Amino acid sequence: MWEKLGLDLDAHDALLEMLGQLYGQTFMSQRNRPKGMEYFDFVMSEVHGLRIKEIVDAKEEGRKVFGSFCVFVPEEIVLAVDGILVGLCAGAEFALDEAENLLPRNTCSLIKGAFGFTLSNVCPYIKAADMVIGENTCDGKKKSYEIFRDLVSDLYVMDMPQMKNEVDRDFLRHEYRRFAARVEEVSGRKIEVDALRKAIGTVNAKRGAMHRLAGLRAADPAPISGLDALLANQVYFYDDPVRFTESSNQLCNEIEERIGKGEGVFDKGAPRILISGCPMAVPNWKLPTIIEGANAVIVGEESCVGERGTRHLTDETGETVEQLIDNIVDRYFKIDCAVFTPNTVRLEHIKEMAKAYKADGVIHYGLQFCAPYQIEAGPVEKALEADNIPTLRIDTDYSMEDVEQIRTRVEAFIERLKG
């Protein structure tokens, strides 16, 4: 199967070994994990195994696979033609030098990571994708898709508004319709109203499970670690949506029981941290590992791999495909990504989250060279501090060189929270 996908087997083995080791160190050493996490461990261990096999089998049955780099790509539309949407974001440095042959060094790690994984032929999801969807969000992605086009079989680029006025909503609607037409073309199937409504229901259920998980994290002692919750948010992008929803809800049932018994994974009263900023794709666990290694618990992620991505449901009422697409537009138009200007809604959401999950402080995570989030970081920090929410800014990349420096900052920040 691997060869058929065109993977470089040696490089792929090397990647798997690295992943396995990192996974063991990061996740398996945590104490008192919920039993329900076994499912996510399993999916992760099979992320380059059974899950890919499932996808390849589905392809053989004629289903189409779509790969995306952004939470603005509406999964509902893909599901409506019985397609599969997978997240392609890369959370590790791989074949960095090859990536830097094509991109300037001052490109963010996410983009370089995606290039590295693609160039070295180690990502089965990129290989399995019948169509890869790019989107004109930040300048880094927008321009690098021009180069990426030559590296994948079929790249489709979705244009994006930059502001949140009515003309921008119209523009997004136009782009979602254009996308829907292309998805119909690639899959050879027409989007029917019932199928689209069902797809909206499926994605709503998946998001609903994540909302439930998020809400449970307000408990003290924390019933689940931030690392495990992040893992669930990461698996969200790879797994079969219906099975994912079931497993997440089961995890939530168990967590509810834990809360009832006052059980937790950290001591009651442990410092509580909200993370906010750039997305953390698999296997980017660098900052959360440092934070929880210092005995503080992460209680939420204001991130696209987290609540920014899963928040808000889509209205399922509507009699026509057009109406349902309008509902989808309305839901996605609310995403408060830093590529928009102005983007004050995001600050309000950070404050809401800090309150809802009883965070003692916020750590703002910026990827180096990510202009949108790094520039927002300053005003966000100022506003939160003015609101008496202690805030620490961490700007970093995927390399491990600065781990000790970050550890010092994070531990000092926790000392500050303890007073």
Next chain:
Amino acid sequence: MEGDRTISSHITDTTFAPLTVCSELMRDLPGARTVATGYGRHLFARHWKCEVVTEIKAVAMGARALLPSCRTIIDVGGQDTKAITITAEGKLHKFAMNDKCAAGTGRFLEVMADALSFSREEFAKAALSAVRAEKLSSMCTVFAESEVISLVARGSARQEIALGIHQAISSRILSLVKGVQIEDDVLFAGGGALNACLRRLIETGLDRKLHLPDQPQIAAALGCALHGDLH
């Protein structure tokens, strides 16, 4: 320490075998309550019974003991430069630290002093004696070192290069310090505080007086000892 009186202090290099150095130091202090800080704090804590605090918190506590009115600390150490603010009640507040590289740290000064064959004391003195400065264009330790060597080869005066180096590093430190809200009184800690030229340049840049404690390089150690006393 005994109460708030320091009974003994000892400064030594960590070298490439930090645990051996620690064993020697600990041999003279059997049973003493110990608090570890700095980059090796977790390594130390794996071998000796101790508490661990970051150097940021440690230096903040130490500074407060040395100067109760202190609200801002500038700490120029070997590996890191930090700017730290503390609340009126004496609690750790905001802090800023240099990035990964050594530019703007004590290490940068040491490398440059060596490149000019100055001892540490002579280096600051020479810089203070210069009336004009030879500007450095790079702040990267590696590039700056070769720049210094080529300036020497071009016949530039050593003390003018020395002043240029001090100006370059203090502008780095100043931009870091301005990232936190400076409030009086400001205490200068870390080995870098012993450098009179650096002190003067930072005072001028901030237009504020810096308080210089005795033995600024052990402010963090003092903070640790006090922390051990409190907890």
